[in-house]
Amino acid sequence: MEADSLYLTVVTPPLPTWERGGCVLVGDAAHALQPSSGQGASMALEDCEALALLLRHYLPEPPKIGLAKAAKKYFDMRRPRLDMVLRRAQQFSRMK
Numbered sequence: 001m002e003a004d005s006l007y008l009t010v011v012t013p014p015l016p017t018w019e020r021g022g023c024v025l026v027g028d029a030a031h032a033l034q035p036s037s038g039q040g041a042s043m044a045l046e047d048c049e050a051l052a053l054l055l056r057h058y059l060p061e062p063p064k065i066g067l068a069k070a071a072k073k074y075f076d077m078r079r080p081r082l083d084m085v086l087r088r089a090q091q092f093s094r095m096k
């Protein structure tokens with residue numbers, strides 16, 4: 001939570017996983033950024049595209065196994081990019 005402006009900004013702390021029990025988080029539910037980053041909607045759309053492509057790839061396998069594999073790959077692919085965007089958002093946030 002950042003309180004350096006008039007209004008509090010709540011961001012998601014880094015989560016250890018975005019999947020549990022067959023439920024997969026995308027967008028702000030997984031990683032809410034500072035609004036000032038201007039990247040939240042783009043990141044949510046990228047998540048959806050990545051997860052859809054991975055589900056298409058892995059779901060010929062039995063659903064529970066395919067979903068778990070797709071979700072793990074999705075997290076492993078997306079987390080580094082989100083970390084980079086988050087770092088840049090924090091820099092821009094301070095500049096603004």
Ligand SMILES: Cc1cc2nc3c(=O)[nH]c(=O)nc-3n(C[C@H](O)[C@H](O)[C@H](O)COP(=O)(O)OP(=O)(O)OC[C@H]3O[C@@H](n4cnc5c(N)ncnc54)[C@H](O)[C@@H]3O)c2cc1C
Binds near residue numbers: 033035038042044
């Ligand atoms: C002030 C502000 C400015 C921003 N400016 C930008 C910007 O310039 N550029 C940018 O890219 N991003 C910006 N963002 C961030 C962007 O809005 C979000 O990152 C993006 O909307 C995330 O999309 P989402 O689908 O993950 O979540 P959301 O858009 O929050 O969608 C979640 C939806 O789920 C619904 N919901 C919640 N709980 C339930 C429930 N129990 N049952 C049913 N429905 C439920 C909610 O009503 C909502 O419609 C800004 C955010 C804020 C707050």
